[in-house]
Amino acid sequence: MLRKPLKYTFAAAVLFPFAFLLALSFGQNWRFPAVLPATWTTDNWHFLLAGQSDLGQSLLRSLGISVGIATVATGLSFFTAKHIAYHPWRERWLTVAYFPYVFAPVILAATLQFYFLRLGLAGKVGGVLLAQLFIAYPFGVIFFTGFWNERMRAMEQLSATLGGNGWQTFRRVLVPAAKGALLVCFFQTFLISWFEYGLTSLLGVGKVQTLTVKVFQYIGEANIFYAALASVLLVLPPVGLLWVNKRVLFKT
Amino acid sequence: MYLKINHISKTFGKEQVLQDLSFTLEAHRMLSILGRSGSGKTTLLKIIAGLEMPDSGTVELNGKTMNEVPAHLRNIVYLYQEPLLFPHLNAFENVAFGLRLRKLPETDIHQKTTEMLESLELGDQSKKMPGQLSGGQRQRVAFGRALIVEPQVLLLDEPFGALDTETRSAMQQLLKRMVATFKITTLFVTHDLKEALLMGDEMALMQGGILKKYETKAAFVQDARTGVGEEVAFWAALGIGN
Numbered sequence: 001m002l003r004k005p006l007k008y009t010f011a012a013a014v015l016f017p018f019a020f021l022l023a024l025s026f027g028q029n030w031r032f033p034a035v036l037p038a039t040w041t042t043d044n045w046h047f048l049l050a051g052q053s054d055l056g057q058s059l060l061r062s063l064g065i066s067v068g069i070a071t072v073a074t075g076l077s078f079f080t081a082k083h084i085a086y087h088p089w090r091e092r093w094l095t096v097a098y099f100p101y102v103f104a105p106v107i108l109a110a111t112l113q114f115y116f117l118r119l120g121l122a123g124k125v126g127g128v129l130l131a132q133l134f135i136a137y138p139f140g141v142i143f144f145t146g147f148w149n150e151r152m153r154a155m156e157q158l159s160a161t162l163g164g165n166g167w168q169t170f171r172r173v174l175v176p177a178a179k180g181a182l183l184v185c186f187f188q189t190f191l192i193s194w195f196e197y198g199l200t201s202l203l204g205v206g207k208v209q210t211l212t213v214k215v216f217q218y219i220g221e222a223n224i225f226y227a228a229l230a231s232v233l234l235v236l237p238p239v240g241l242l243w244v245n246k247r248v249l250f251k252t
Numbered sequence: 253m254y255l256k257i258n259h260i261s262k263t264f265g266k267e268q269v270l271q272d273l274s275f276t277l278e279a280h281r282m283l284s285i286l287g288r289s290g291s292g293k294t295t296l297l298k299i300i301a302g303l304e305m306p307d308s309g310t311v312e313l314n315g316k317t318m319n320e321v322p323a324h325l326r327n328i329v330y331l332y333q334e335p336l337l338f339p340h341l342n343a344f345e346n347v348a349f350g351l352r353l354r355k356l357p358e359t360d361i362h363q364k365t366t367e368m369l370e371s372l373e374l375g376d377q378s379k380k381m382p383g384q385l386s387g388g389q390r391q392r393v394a395f396g397r398a399l400i401v402e403p404q405v406l407l408l409d410e411p412f413g414a415l416d417t418e419t420r421s422a423m424q425q426l427l428k429r430m431v432a433t434f435k436i437t438t439l440f441v442t443h444d445l446k447e448a449l450l451m452g453d454e455m456a457l458m459q460g461g462i463l464k465k466y467e468t469k470a471a472f473v474q475d476a477r478t479g480v481g482e483e484v485a486f487w488a489a490l491g492i493g494n
Contacts, residue, residue: 160323162350176340
Protein backbone atom coordinates (compact mmCIF):
# COMPACT_ATOMS: atom_id res chain seq x y z
CA MET A 1 0.00 0.00 0.00
CA LEU A 2 2.66 2.44 1.13
CA ARG A 3 5.08 1.30 -1.50
CA LYS A 4 4.23 3.90 -4.12
CA PRO A 5 4.19 6.93 -1.80
CA LEU A 6 7.46 5.76 -0.23
CA LYS A 7 9.02 5.35 -3.65
CA TYR A 8 7.96 8.85 -4.71
CA THR A 9 9.11 10.34 -1.40
CA PHE A 10 12.50 8.71 -1.85
CA ALA A 11 12.78 9.90 -5.45
CA ALA A 12 11.74 13.42 -4.44
CA ALA A 13 14.28 13.50 -1.59
CA VAL A 14 17.06 12.41 -3.95
CA LEU A 15 16.10 14.70 -6.82
CA PHE A 16 15.15 17.81 -4.81
CA PRO A 17 18.72 19.17 -4.32
CA PHE A 18 19.41 18.84 -8.06
CA ALA A 19 16.14 20.48 -9.04
CA PHE A 20 16.57 23.25 -6.49
CA LEU A 21 20.16 23.95 -7.60
CA LEU A 22 18.98 24.17 -11.19
CA ALA A 23 16.18 26.51 -10.17
CA LEU A 24 18.52 28.70 -8.15
CA SER A 25 20.84 29.05 -11.13
CA PHE A 26 17.97 30.97 -12.81
CA GLY A 27 17.31 33.15 -9.76
CA GLN A 28 18.17 36.69 -8.71
CA ASN A 29 17.22 39.00 -5.81
CA TRP A 30 16.63 36.52 -3.02
CA ARG A 31 16.27 38.38 0.22
CA PHE A 32 15.40 37.11 3.66
CA PRO A 33 12.67 36.16 4.59
CA ALA A 34 11.38 35.39 1.04
CA VAL A 35 10.97 31.65 0.39
CA LEU A 36 12.11 31.96 -3.23
CA PRO A 37 14.09 34.48 -5.29
CA ALA A 38 12.13 37.49 -6.46
CA THR A 39 13.41 37.36 -10.06
CA TRP A 40 13.72 34.42 -12.42
CA THR A 41 16.00 35.03 -15.38
CA THR A 42 18.38 33.34 -17.76
CA ASP A 43 20.95 36.13 -17.22
CA ASN A 44 23.26 33.92 -15.13
CA TRP A 45 23.38 31.34 -17.92
CA HIS A 46 23.78 34.02 -20.60
CA PHE A 47 26.67 35.41 -18.60
CA LEU A 48 28.26 31.95 -18.57
CA LEU A 49 27.51 31.02 -22.20
CA ALA A 50 28.58 34.40 -23.55
CA GLY A 51 32.01 33.68 -22.14
CA GLN A 52 31.95 36.62 -19.76
CA SER A 53 32.48 34.37 -16.75
CA ASP A 54 35.50 32.12 -16.31
CA LEU A 55 33.21 29.27 -15.23
CA GLY A 56 33.42 27.69 -18.68
CA GLN A 57 37.19 27.69 -18.43
CA SER A 58 37.02 26.20 -14.93
CA LEU A 59 34.71 23.50 -16.23
CA LEU A 60 37.12 22.57 -19.00
CA ARG A 61 40.10 22.72 -16.63
CA SER A 62 38.32 20.49 -14.12
CA LEU A 63 37.34 18.03 -16.84
CA GLY A 64 40.93 17.90 -18.09
CA ILE A 65 42.37 17.38 -14.61
CA SER A 66 39.81 14.77 -13.57
CA VAL A 67 39.93 12.77 -16.80
CA GLY A 68 43.74 12.90 -16.60
CA ILE A 69 43.78 11.78 -12.97
CA ALA A 70 41.24 9.01 -13.61
CA THR A 71 43.18 7.73 -16.62
CA VAL A 72 46.62 7.84 -15.03
CA ALA A 73 45.52 6.58 -11.60
CA THR A 74 43.45 3.72 -13.07
CA GLY A 75 46.20 2.63 -15.46
CA LEU A 76 49.05 2.91 -12.96
CA SER A 77 47.20 1.35 -10.07
CA PHE A 78 46.06 -1.61 -12.21
CA PHE A 79 49.68 -2.68 -12.71
CA THR A 80 50.93 -1.59 -9.29
CA ALA A 81 48.19 -3.59 -7.58
CA LYS A 82 49.23 -6.66 -9.54
CA HIS A 83 52.80 -6.45 -8.27
CA ILE A 84 51.64 -5.80 -4.71
CA ALA A 85 49.03 -8.57 -4.76
CA TYR A 86 51.63 -11.21 -5.70
CA HIS A 87 54.44 -9.74 -3.59
CA PRO A 88 55.53 -11.60 -0.43
CA TRP A 89 55.17 -8.29 1.47
CA ARG A 90 51.66 -7.67 0.16
CA GLU A 91 50.21 -6.62 3.54
CA ARG A 92 53.00 -4.12 4.24
CA TRP A 93 52.63 -2.48 0.83
CA LEU A 94 48.88 -2.27 1.27
CA THR A 95 49.33 -0.58 4.63
CA VAL A 96 51.50 2.02 2.89
CA ALA A 97 48.71 2.56 0.33
CA TYR A 98 46.35 3.53 3.16
CA PHE A 99 48.73 6.21 4.50
CA PRO A 100 47.38 9.17 2.44
CA TYR A 101 43.98 8.58 4.02
CA VAL A 102 45.32 8.90 7.54
CA PHE A 103 45.45 12.69 7.02
CA ALA A 104 42.67 14.98 5.86
CA PRO A 105 43.51 16.27 2.34
CA VAL A 106 44.13 19.76 3.73
CA ILE A 107 46.71 18.43 6.20
CA LEU A 108 48.31 16.38 3.43
CA ALA A 109 48.45 19.54 1.31
CA ALA A 110 50.02 21.54 4.15
CA THR A 111 52.64 18.80 4.49
CA LEU A 112 53.42 18.84 0.80
CA GLN A 113 53.22 22.57 0.25
CA PHE A 114 56.85 23.36 1.07
CA TYR A 115 58.14 20.79 -1.43
CA PHE A 116 55.71 21.92 -4.11
CA LEU A 117 56.89 25.51 -3.66
CA ARG A 118 60.53 24.47 -3.86
CA LEU A 119 59.89 22.45 -7.00
CA GLY A 120 57.91 25.25 -8.61
CA LEU A 121 54.79 23.11 -8.79
CA ALA A 122 52.56 25.25 -6.58
CA GLY A 123 49.91 27.12 -8.54
CA LYS A 124 50.43 24.95 -11.65
CA VAL A 125 47.99 22.51 -13.23
CA GLY A 126 50.79 19.92 -13.23
CA GLY A 127 51.23 20.44 -9.50
CA VAL A 128 47.52 19.94 -8.85
CA LEU A 129 47.57 16.80 -10.99
CA LEU A 130 50.48 15.40 -9.00
CA ALA A 131 48.86 16.38 -5.70
CA GLN A 132 45.57 14.69 -6.57
CA LEU A 133 47.45 11.57 -7.63
CA PHE A 134 48.63 11.30 -4.02
CA ILE A 135 45.03 10.39 -3.16
CA ALA A 136 43.65 8.81 -6.33
CA TYR A 137 46.58 6.46 -7.04
CA PRO A 138 46.60 4.66 -3.65
CA PHE A 139 42.82 4.39 -3.89
CA GLY A 140 43.20 2.56 -7.21
CA VAL A 141 45.89 0.30 -5.76
CA ILE A 142 43.66 -0.69 -2.85
CA PHE A 143 40.71 -1.10 -5.22
CA PHE A 144 42.52 -3.45 -7.63
CA THR A 145 44.32 -5.60 -5.06
CA GLY A 146 41.22 -7.76 -4.73
CA PHE A 147 41.08 -8.27 -8.49
CA TRP A 148 44.56 -9.80 -8.66
CA ASN A 149 43.85 -13.08 -6.91
CA GLU A 150 45.07 -16.65 -7.40
CA ARG A 151 42.34 -17.35 -9.93
CA MET A 152 43.46 -14.43 -12.09
CA ARG A 153 47.06 -15.59 -11.84
CA ALA A 154 45.98 -19.10 -12.89
CA MET A 155 44.17 -17.61 -15.91
CA GLU A 156 47.27 -15.67 -16.90
CA GLN A 157 49.37 -18.82 -16.65
CA LEU A 158 46.81 -20.81 -18.60
CA SER A 159 46.84 -18.22 -21.36
CA ALA A 160 50.65 -18.45 -21.44
CA THR A 161 50.65 -22.24 -21.79
CA LEU A 162 48.07 -21.91 -24.58
CA GLY A 163 50.60 -19.75 -26.43
CA GLY A 164 49.76 -16.22 -25.31
CA ASN A 165 52.64 -13.80 -24.84
CA GLY A 166 52.42 -11.03 -22.25
CA TRP A 167 50.68 -8.54 -24.56
CA GLN A 168 48.19 -11.09 -25.92
CA THR A 169 47.31 -12.23 -22.41
CA PHE A 170 46.89 -8.61 -21.32
CA ARG A 171 44.68 -7.71 -24.28
CA ARG A 172 42.65 -10.90 -24.63
CA VAL A 173 42.31 -12.06 -21.03
CA LEU A 174 43.18 -9.47 -18.38
CA VAL A 175 41.57 -6.34 -19.81
CA PRO A 176 38.27 -8.05 -20.74
CA ALA A 177 38.16 -9.75 -17.34
CA ALA A 178 38.91 -6.44 -15.61
CA LYS A 179 36.62 -4.30 -17.77
CA GLY A 180 34.03 -3.74 -15.04
CA ALA A 181 36.61 -3.06 -12.35
CA LEU A 182 38.53 -0.68 -14.64
CA LEU A 183 35.38 1.32 -15.35
CA VAL A 184 34.40 1.53 -11.69
CA CYS A 185 37.93 2.61 -10.73
CA PHE A 186 37.95 5.23 -13.50
CA PHE A 187 34.61 6.54 -12.26
CA GLN A 188 35.68 6.62 -8.61
CA THR A 189 39.04 8.29 -9.22
CA PHE A 190 37.30 10.80 -11.51
CA LEU A 191 34.95 11.66 -8.64
CA ILE A 192 37.83 11.88 -6.13
CA SER A 193 39.52 14.40 -8.39
CA TRP A 194 36.33 16.19 -9.46
CA PHE A 195 35.19 17.05 -5.94
CA GLU A 196 38.68 17.52 -4.47
CA TYR A 197 39.00 20.85 -2.68
CA GLY A 198 41.63 20.84 0.09
CA LEU A 199 44.68 19.80 -1.94
CA THR A 200 43.64 21.72 -5.04
CA SER A 201 42.92 24.91 -3.16
CA LEU A 202 46.13 24.92 -1.09
CA LEU A 203 48.57 23.64 -3.70
CA GLY A 204 46.84 25.49 -6.55
CA VAL A 205 47.30 28.68 -4.45
CA GLY A 206 44.21 30.21 -6.06
CA LYS A 207 45.72 30.06 -9.54
CA VAL A 208 44.30 26.66 -10.53
CA GLN A 209 40.60 27.33 -10.31
CA THR A 210 38.72 24.10 -10.71
CA LEU A 211 34.95 24.08 -10.66
CA THR A 212 34.87 22.81 -7.07
CA VAL A 213 37.20 25.60 -5.97
CA LYS A 214 34.91 28.05 -7.82
CA VAL A 215 31.83 26.79 -5.99
CA PHE A 216 33.54 27.34 -2.65
CA GLN A 217 34.69 30.76 -3.82
CA TYR A 218 31.14 31.83 -4.80
CA ILE A 219 29.78 30.54 -1.51
CA GLY A 220 32.47 32.52 0.30
CA GLU A 221 31.37 35.61 -1.62
CA ALA A 222 27.70 34.87 -0.75
CA ASN A 223 26.97 34.72 -4.51
CA ILE A 224 24.40 32.02 -4.14
CA PHE A 225 23.17 32.10 -7.76
CA TYR A 226 26.60 31.65 -9.34
CA ALA A 227 27.35 29.03 -6.73
CA ALA A 228 24.18 27.21 -7.83
CA LEU A 229 25.11 27.61 -11.48
CA ALA A 230 28.61 26.25 -10.84
CA SER A 231 27.13 23.40 -8.80
CA VAL A 232 24.83 22.44 -11.68
CA LEU A 233 27.86 22.25 -13.94
CA LEU A 234 29.66 20.31 -11.23
CA VAL A 235 26.95 17.68 -11.07
CA LEU A 236 26.55 17.11 -14.81
CA PRO A 237 29.74 15.12 -15.61
CA PRO A 238 29.35 12.65 -12.69
CA VAL A 239 25.73 12.09 -13.70
CA GLY A 240 26.89 11.41 -17.27
CA LEU A 241 29.55 9.00 -16.04
CA LEU A 242 27.05 7.28 -13.77
CA TRP A 243 24.78 6.78 -16.75
CA VAL A 244 27.63 5.34 -18.86
CA ASN A 245 28.71 3.09 -15.99
CA LYS A 246 25.18 1.81 -15.54
CA ARG A 247 24.78 1.05 -19.24
CA VAL A 248 28.12 -0.72 -19.54
CA LEU A 249 28.21 -2.58 -16.23
CA PHE A 250 24.60 -3.61 -15.89
CA LYS A 251 23.68 -4.41 -19.46
CA THR A 252 22.37 -7.95 -19.84
CA MET B 253 62.94 -40.54 -25.39
CA TYR B 254 60.35 -37.79 -26.02
CA LEU B 255 60.13 -36.18 -22.58
CA LYS B 256 63.13 -36.35 -20.31
CA ILE B 257 63.22 -34.89 -16.80
CA ASN B 258 66.79 -34.78 -15.46
CA HIS B 259 67.61 -34.31 -11.77
CA ILE B 260 65.05 -31.60 -11.07
CA SER B 261 65.15 -30.03 -7.61
CA LYS B 262 63.06 -27.19 -6.26
CA THR B 263 62.95 -25.47 -2.88
CA PHE B 264 60.44 -22.92 -1.59
CA GLY B 265 61.97 -21.16 1.40
CA LYS B 266 63.24 -23.91 3.65
CA GLU B 267 60.98 -26.56 2.18
CA GLN B 268 62.43 -28.87 -0.45
CA VAL B 269 59.50 -29.64 -2.73
CA LEU B 270 61.27 -31.69 -5.42
CA GLN B 271 64.37 -33.76 -4.77
CA ASP B 272 66.63 -34.77 -7.64
CA LEU B 273 63.69 -35.97 -9.68
CA SER B 274 64.25 -37.82 -12.96
CA PHE B 275 62.05 -39.79 -15.35
CA THR B 276 61.34 -40.25 -19.03
CA LEU B 277 58.23 -40.68 -21.15
CA GLU B 278 57.76 -41.91 -24.71
CA ALA B 279 55.67 -39.87 -27.15
CA HIS B 280 51.87 -40.42 -27.26
CA ARG B 281 51.83 -42.10 -23.84
CA MET B 282 49.93 -41.08 -20.74
CA LEU B 283 51.81 -41.18 -17.45
CA SER B 284 49.65 -41.26 -14.33
CA ILE B 285 51.34 -39.70 -11.32
CA LEU B 286 49.73 -40.70 -8.03
CA GLY B 287 50.45 -38.52 -5.04
CA ARG B 288 48.91 -36.93 -2.01
CA SER B 289 48.46 -33.18 -1.55
CA GLY B 290 51.77 -31.48 -0.91
CA SER B 291 53.85 -34.20 -2.56
CA GLY B 292 55.16 -31.75 -5.17
CA LYS B 293 53.02 -32.87 -8.14
CA THR B 294 51.81 -29.40 -9.06
CA THR B 295 55.30 -27.90 -8.78
CA LEU B 296 56.63 -30.61 -11.10
CA LEU B 297 53.94 -29.88 -13.71
CA LYS B 298 54.52 -26.12 -13.45
CA ILE B 299 58.24 -26.60 -14.00
CA ILE B 300 57.59 -28.70 -17.10
CA ALA B 301 55.11 -26.07 -18.36
CA GLY B 302 57.64 -23.27 -17.79
CA LEU B 303 55.54 -21.57 -15.11
CA GLU B 304 58.17 -22.24 -12.43
CA MET B 305 61.94 -22.43 -12.73
CA PRO B 306 63.76 -25.39 -11.18
CA ASP B 307 66.68 -24.72 -8.81
CA SER B 308 68.63 -27.35 -10.70
CA GLY B 309 68.05 -29.97 -13.39
CA THR B 310 66.69 -29.82 -16.92
CA VAL B 311 63.51 -30.48 -18.86
CA GLU B 312 64.16 -31.96 -22.29
CA LEU B 313 61.51 -32.30 -24.94
CA ASN B 314 62.21 -34.10 -28.17
CA GLY B 315 65.95 -33.71 -27.61
CA LYS B 316 65.77 -29.98 -26.85
CA THR B 317 66.43 -28.46 -23.42
CA MET B 318 63.43 -26.34 -22.50
CA ASN B 319 64.64 -24.56 -19.36
CA GLU B 320 65.22 -21.24 -21.09
CA VAL B 321 62.15 -21.47 -23.36
CA PRO B 322 59.31 -19.27 -21.99
CA ALA B 323 55.97 -20.92 -21.24
CA HIS B 324 54.16 -19.39 -24.22
CA LEU B 325 56.67 -20.86 -26.68
CA ARG B 326 56.83 -24.39 -25.23
CA ASN B 327 53.48 -25.60 -26.59
CA ILE B 328 52.99 -27.49 -23.34
CA VAL B 329 49.48 -26.91 -22.01
CA TYR B 330 48.84 -27.04 -18.27
CA LEU B 331 45.26 -27.65 -17.15
CA TYR B 332 44.13 -26.92 -13.63
CA GLN B 333 41.59 -28.73 -11.50
CA GLU B 334 39.14 -25.96 -12.35
CA PRO B 335 38.26 -25.51 -16.04
CA LEU B 336 39.13 -21.77 -15.79
CA LEU B 337 37.12 -20.81 -18.83
CA PHE B 338 37.59 -17.18 -19.80
CA PRO B 339 34.42 -15.58 -18.43
CA HIS B 340 34.02 -13.03 -21.22
CA LEU B 341 34.13 -15.64 -24.01
CA ASN B 342 31.47 -18.14 -25.06
CA ALA B 343 32.22 -21.86 -25.47
CA PHE B 344 33.21 -21.44 -29.13
CA GLU B 345 35.60 -18.57 -28.43
CA ASN B 346 37.09 -20.33 -25.41
CA VAL B 347 37.95 -23.34 -27.59
CA ALA B 348 39.20 -21.11 -30.40
CA PHE B 349 41.37 -19.05 -28.01
CA GLY B 350 44.71 -20.74 -28.77
CA LEU B 351 44.07 -20.64 -32.53
CA ARG B 352 43.36 -16.92 -32.39
CA LEU B 353 46.64 -16.40 -30.53
CA ARG B 354 48.37 -18.17 -33.41
CA LYS B 355 46.58 -15.85 -35.86
CA LEU B 356 45.20 -18.64 -38.03
CA PRO B 357 42.87 -17.69 -40.91
CA GLU B 358 39.27 -17.22 -39.79
CA THR B 359 37.99 -20.10 -41.95
CA ASP B 360 40.49 -22.51 -40.36
CA ILE B 361 39.60 -21.32 -36.87
CA HIS B 362 35.91 -21.79 -37.56
CA GLN B 363 36.34 -25.24 -39.08
CA LYS B 364 38.71 -26.60 -36.43
CA THR B 365 36.71 -25.20 -33.52
CA THR B 366 33.43 -26.51 -34.88
CA GLU B 367 34.97 -29.97 -35.35
CA MET B 368 36.42 -29.92 -31.85
CA LEU B 369 33.10 -28.90 -30.31
CA GLU B 370 31.35 -31.67 -32.25
CA SER B 371 33.86 -34.28 -31.07
CA LEU B 372 33.27 -33.09 -27.50
CA GLU B 373 29.49 -33.34 -28.05
CA LEU B 374 29.20 -29.62 -27.47
CA GLY B 375 28.09 -28.58 -30.94
CA ASP B 376 24.80 -27.17 -29.69
CA GLN B 377 26.41 -25.35 -26.75
CA SER B 378 28.87 -23.22 -28.72
CA LYS B 379 27.14 -19.90 -28.09
CA LYS B 380 26.71 -20.42 -24.37
CA MET B 381 28.74 -18.43 -21.87
CA PRO B 382 30.70 -20.33 -19.19
CA GLY B 383 28.10 -19.58 -16.53
CA GLN B 384 25.42 -21.29 -18.63
CA LEU B 385 27.34 -24.59 -18.89
CA SER B 386 27.35 -27.50 -16.43
CA GLY B 387 30.53 -28.55 -14.61
CA GLY B 388 31.17 -31.40 -17.04
CA GLN B 389 30.52 -29.21 -20.07
CA ARG B 390 32.93 -26.58 -18.77
CA GLN B 391 35.61 -29.23 -18.30
CA ARG B 392 35.02 -30.49 -21.86
CA VAL B 393 35.41 -26.96 -23.21
CA ALA B 394 38.67 -26.71 -21.25
CA PHE B 395 39.92 -29.95 -22.86
CA GLY B 396 38.89 -28.73 -26.28
CA ARG B 397 40.71 -25.44 -25.73
CA ALA B 398 43.87 -27.39 -24.80
CA LEU B 399 43.70 -30.11 -27.46
CA ILE B 400 42.90 -27.82 -30.38
CA VAL B 401 46.42 -26.32 -30.27
CA GLU B 402 47.90 -29.84 -30.56
CA PRO B 403 50.24 -29.46 -27.59
CA GLN B 404 53.55 -31.32 -27.47
CA VAL B 405 52.67 -32.32 -23.92
CA LEU B 406 49.41 -32.02 -22.02
CA LEU B 407 49.70 -31.60 -18.25
CA LEU B 408 46.59 -32.37 -16.24
CA ASP B 409 46.54 -31.40 -12.57
CA GLU B 410 43.68 -33.29 -10.90
CA PRO B 411 41.34 -32.29 -13.71
CA PHE B 412 38.31 -34.18 -12.40
CA GLY B 413 38.65 -33.27 -8.74
CA ALA B 414 35.65 -30.96 -8.74
CA LEU B 415 33.26 -33.27 -10.62
CA ASP B 416 30.62 -35.64 -9.27
CA THR B 417 31.24 -39.39 -9.60
CA GLU B 418 29.07 -39.94 -12.65
CA THR B 419 30.40 -36.97 -14.61
CA ARG B 420 33.92 -37.85 -13.52
CA SER B 421 33.62 -41.34 -14.99
CA ALA B 422 32.25 -40.01 -18.28
CA MET B 423 35.03 -37.43 -18.45
CA GLN B 424 37.72 -40.04 -17.81
CA GLN B 425 36.48 -42.03 -20.80
CA LEU B 426 36.24 -38.94 -22.95
CA LEU B 427 39.75 -37.79 -22.06
CA LYS B 428 41.25 -41.21 -22.81
CA ARG B 429 39.51 -41.24 -26.18
CA MET B 430 40.52 -37.68 -27.07
CA VAL B 431 44.15 -38.07 -26.05
CA ALA B 432 44.39 -41.27 -28.09
CA THR B 433 42.72 -39.63 -31.10
CA PHE B 434 44.97 -36.58 -31.03
CA LYS B 435 48.05 -38.63 -30.04
CA ILE B 436 48.98 -36.28 -27.20
CA THR B 437 51.74 -37.09 -24.72
CA THR B 438 50.13 -36.58 -21.33
CA LEU B 439 51.04 -36.34 -17.66
CA PHE B 440 47.99 -37.01 -15.53
CA VAL B 441 48.30 -36.10 -11.86
CA THR B 442 45.80 -37.42 -9.35
CA HIS B 443 45.49 -38.46 -5.72
CA ASP B 444 42.82 -41.03 -6.68
CA LEU B 445 44.31 -44.52 -6.96
CA LYS B 446 41.63 -45.97 -9.22
CA GLU B 447 41.70 -42.96 -11.49
CA ALA B 448 45.49 -43.21 -11.77
CA LEU B 449 45.24 -46.88 -12.76
CA LEU B 450 42.39 -46.25 -15.16
CA MET B 451 43.97 -43.33 -16.99
CA GLY B 452 47.67 -44.12 -17.22
CA ASP B 453 49.52 -46.18 -19.83
CA GLU B 454 52.39 -45.89 -17.40
CA MET B 455 52.45 -45.35 -13.65
CA ALA B 456 54.44 -43.28 -11.19
CA LEU B 457 54.21 -42.52 -7.50
CA MET B 458 55.20 -39.24 -5.93
CA GLN B 459 56.01 -38.94 -2.24
CA GLY B 460 57.82 -36.14 -0.43
CA GLY B 461 59.19 -34.62 -3.61
CA ILE B 462 60.56 -37.90 -4.92
CA LEU B 463 59.06 -39.60 -7.98
CA LYS B 464 59.25 -43.30 -8.70
CA LYS B 465 58.22 -44.48 -12.13
CA TYR B 466 57.30 -48.17 -12.53
CA GLU B 467 58.32 -50.46 -15.37
CA THR B 468 54.88 -52.01 -15.52
CA LYS B 469 51.45 -51.54 -14.03
CA ALA B 470 51.94 -54.83 -12.19
CA ALA B 471 55.02 -53.43 -10.46
CA PHE B 472 52.97 -50.40 -9.40
CA VAL B 473 50.22 -52.63 -8.01
CA GLN B 474 52.71 -54.76 -6.09
CA ASP B 475 54.43 -51.82 -4.40
CA ALA B 476 52.93 -51.48 -0.91
CA ARG B 477 53.47 -47.69 -0.95
CA THR B 478 50.94 -47.17 -3.73
CA GLY B 479 48.10 -48.33 -1.49
CA VAL B 480 46.74 -50.88 -4.00
CA GLY B 481 47.26 -53.70 -1.47
CA GLU B 482 45.29 -51.84 1.20
CA GLU B 483 42.50 -51.18 -1.28
CA VAL B 484 42.29 -54.84 -2.25
CA ALA B 485 42.37 -55.88 1.42
CA PHE B 486 39.54 -53.43 2.21
CA TRP B 487 37.22 -54.91 -0.42
CA ALA B 488 38.26 -58.44 0.50
CA ALA B 489 37.36 -57.75 4.14
CA LEU B 490 33.90 -56.71 3.01
CA GLY B 491 33.61 -59.97 1.12
CA ILE B 492 33.71 -58.19 -2.24
CA GLY B 493 36.31 -59.23 -4.76
CA ASN B 494 38.83 -61.91 -3.96
